[in-house]
């Protein structure tokens with residue numbers, strides 16, 4: 001069960017997820033990346049992307065053959081599900097008003113997910129403007145939350161929690177120019193009590209630290225690691241620094 005792991009994160013115990021997009025990693029690179037993830041206090045490996053050309057199953061199987069770290073599907077669409085992962089973030093894109101990403105895709109995926117044995121984690125997924133048009137915004141055909149309107153984010157997150165969703169994931173989108181602001185993270189964190197995941201555009205240890213300090217329970221990093229693999233060890237240090245404050 002992965003969900004209880006998310007629930008144990010708090011101000012003194014932060015989580016870190018590495019996002020792997022199947023199109024961006026070759027088979028030969030993967031063992032080193034996974035080994036680094038294990039050495040750098042990564043808690044979960046997320047797999048997915050807004051739009052992918054390669055299937056996800058091969059990547060998931062490869063990761064599973066290399067590590068015991070939990071593999072969590074972060075599906076950008078209905079084709080990104082496979083039973084060999086451990087769990088799936090079943091995303092309700094509640095910042096948008098596209099019914100396909102609120103319920104339509106879920107109906108299509110439901111029979112497969114139910115029989116797959118995957119642990120299902122109902123997730124309030126909120127896209128926040130990160131200063132650039134991202135693939136997730138285009139593919140989902142939704143308008144992101146304005147980055148300077150924390151009240152809108154708070155109201156959206158509260159609605160997600162009241163609907164019974166188990167996690168909040170605020171995402172500026174992969175490759176965002178700037179990540180979700182600490183002010184918005186703090187506002188959402190203070191008004192909700194389910195675990196808060198933050199990702200998109202985190203490129204420095206300072207940004208990671210600010211996100212954690214503001215109330216992110218777990219941060220997700222993908223793009224920056226494709227460019228600078230050693231960044232992962234800095235993130236691991238930042239994550240552990242919160243533990244030592246307890």
Ligand code: 1GP
Nearest residue numbers: 174175199200201222223
């Ligand atoms: C995107 O939150 C993830 O959905 C990670 O974003 O690739 O910018 O780190 P980056």
